[in-house]
Amino acid sequence: SEDLLEDAMRLIPMVRRDAGLIPLVTPTSQIVGSQAVLVALDRKNGKPDYTTTNNQFISLVKGEYGKTPVPVDPAFREKITGSPIEKAYDVSSYKKPENPTLNDMGGMPLASNNEEMLLLELLPSVANGFLRKRRTEEYNAQKAEEAVETVAEVAPKEESEPITGPTLVAPMGGRIISVNVKDGQAVKKGELLIVYEAMKMENDVEASNDAVIKRVLVSEGDVVNTDSPLIEFQD
Structure with a gap:
């Protein structure tokens, strides 16, 4: 109109x-x-x-x-x-809204503080969906963090050989989806080395400069922590 x-x-x-x-x-x-x-x-x-x-x-x-x-x-x-x-x-006649317990998310309350409780009181129809989405994101993040913490930091393939060359480390904790290179391979700047998943998002890790790979320290499916070594390069 x-x-x-x-x-x-x-x-x-x-x-x-x-x-x-x-x-x-x-x-x-x-x-x-x-x-x-x-x-x-x-x-x-x-x-x-x-x-x-x-x-x-x-x-x-x-x-x-x-x-x-x-x-x-x-x-x-x-x-x-x-x-x-x-x-x-x-x-x-005012009835304070309930703050339900989300049993499917470990029993956390829908509203976690006074500000969120005010949202429930003032805008119940909007706040319910908004807060449930917020709790879902927090719950998924917590479960992902717990999963990473329970897995021991990935050790190099050859435990007896110390890492002496420059290394590529994990920018954040996650799971290795694919390894696109192998030991002894020469790579060019910008070449895709590893793809890893963190917080349900896939991330490409590329070579920052021309180099030769000495050792690949992880395999597909490995769960790594932040700053875990992924690749060792030749000096």
Whole structure:
């Protein structure tokens, strides 16, 4: 209904006046703007103003958002809410939302701090999905970290031979997906050496300069820690 934009913009002052000259700040600016669009739609469809109202506008006119700078006309309030009487939000009817335990994620609570609990109280429909996604990411990261910590650091293939040459080390903990080079191979700068997986993302490790590989110290499927040696180069 892009054709209604100009009509809705012209109706905003009327809607704001009818709602008690409420300041246009978040969230009242959105409430008034949305209601102006609904009035524009009513007029387009040949219906009286305010035939269609949104729930937040009804609550605003009723008085649940607090007293407005200018009193709302009781006749208008009755038209919108069904009663001419101003009625503040009934705090006694408020029920604190539950903070469920996520049994599929080790029993962690959905909201882990006061800020997240406030999200549940103020925006329950949005917060549930948002917080569940956040907990899932944290749970997966924790499991991946635990998996890396439980695996001993990969030892060189030849334990008796110390590493004496320059080495390529793992930028972060993860699992080796593929090894693209072998002992004694000459490689060029930018050539793909190893592909490893970390946090469900595949990462290419390339040669930083021309070199000759002395030893490949890992194999496909190995789990390595951060800074674990992967390849030793000839001096």
